[in-house]
Amino acid sequence: MAPTVHPYEDFNDEEDAKALKQAFKGFGTDEDAVIEILTKCSNEQRREIATRFKTMYGKDLIKELKSELRGNFEDVMVALMTEPIEFQAKQLHKAISGLGTDENTLVEILGVHNNEEVVKIAQAYEGLYQRSLESDIKGDTSGTLKRLLVGLSTGCRDESDIVDEDAAFKDAQDLLQAGELLFAGTEESVFNSVFCQRNLPQLRRVFDKYEEIVGHSIEKAIENEFSGTARDAMLQLISCVRDKISYLAKRLHDSMSGIGTDDRTLIRIVVSRSEIDLQEIKEEFEKLYGITLAERIADEVSSDIKKTLLSLVG
Incomplete structure (x- = not known):
């Protein structure tokens, strides 16, 4: 795992609480100060600042942020503070x-x-x-x-790394018989059972076996057999199963494509992966799209959250 945000070595919750209180004083809020304080430390440290803030000032820091900030900037700051x-x-x-x-x-x-x-x-x-x-x-x-x-x-997926070739072949056959070989309709329960229960390496092997048997990808089968939101959801899940890092890079790309940006998705992925694997996602993003994630954010994202996201992306 490769995060872009790490616990701050010189962390001092009391000093940060004081600095935030100072940033809220006067007319308007010193947004740069808020960004500097909350993006340099980990989520756990931010919550320690919130505890210290309440102890020192008798106020809930998240409520203070909500009262001081607006729009997407409020959303990203509250996201940073939330467990x-x-x-x-x-x-x-x-x-x-x-x-x-x-x-x-x-x-x-x-x-x-x-x-x-x-x-x-x-x-x-x-x-x-x-x-x-x-x-x-x-x-x-x-x-x-x-x-x-x-x-x-339900959170009931097999989480072993065991790959069973015979079981993968059988699942691939079952998917084929429940879908493309079925005379009328689709037995979607077979797809759900396989997609939601098999461990990820096993599921990737099922996809490989399916393509070996049929001559085209499982994605093509889903497009043939399903429609609308069910088709889209299954394709998203397959993409996630095949390569989580690549999937999240694509999600970030799509959030900044078209007219306007999908700020909720953009904020969620950048904030939630910043302490997990955002460095890997950044590298995959550049490999896929020939532009860095930071460059794309700088070009496409509104000014109210751009600086915060760029600080998290690193």
């Missing part, structure tokens, strides 16, 4: 509760995290909203997409 599991739970809620369902965000969050993390995110979700993640997914989606997302939300 990582809680942050992902809140992102899932936004993806479900907005106008329509943002299924790509659901697949991203449920796809890139391991079982333990998915279970913790689901628990945090229920604690925050008094409803289970599964029930909200069921209430907001339907059909194939609903069953796929519920399957991912």
Whole structure:
């Protein structure tokens, strides 16, 4: 793993709390000071600053940030301050509760995290909203997409690294018979079972076996057999399974393509991966698109969050 943000060696929560209090004084907020303080340290250290801030001033730092800041700048600063599991739970809620369902965000969050993390995110979700993640997914989606997302939300994927060639061949045959060889329709339960339960190296081997048997990729099969949001979600999941780093680089690229930027996705990935593997994602981004992630952010992203994101990207 290669993060771009590390714990700050000369960290002093009291000094940072004082500096933030000073940044909030007077007319307007010293945004540069806020960026400097909150992007130089880890999430755990930021939360220590929040604890110290409350002890010293009797105020909740996140509430102070919300009252002082606006728009995307507020969003990115609150994201930096939020405990990582809680942050992902809140992102899932936004993806479900907005106008329509943002299924790509659901697949991203449920796809890139391991079982333990998915279970913790689901628990945090229920604690925050008094409803289970599964029930909200069921209430907001339907059909194939609903069953796929519920399957991912259980956190029950095999997490061994064992690859069984015979089992991969059988799964590939089962997928073929449930899809392209089926006379009418598609038995999507077979796809969900394989996609949501097999360990990642095994699943990649299933994809290879499928292509060996049929002569075209599993992606082509999904495009042939599924449509709409279910097709898109499955293709996103396959991309994530094949190579998580490449998948996240593509997600970042897509968030800055077209008219305007998808700021929520951009903020979520940069903030949440900055202490995990953002350095690897940066390298993959440049390899895929011939431009650095920092250059792309500088060119495409609005000024209110550009400096913060560039500080995190490094």
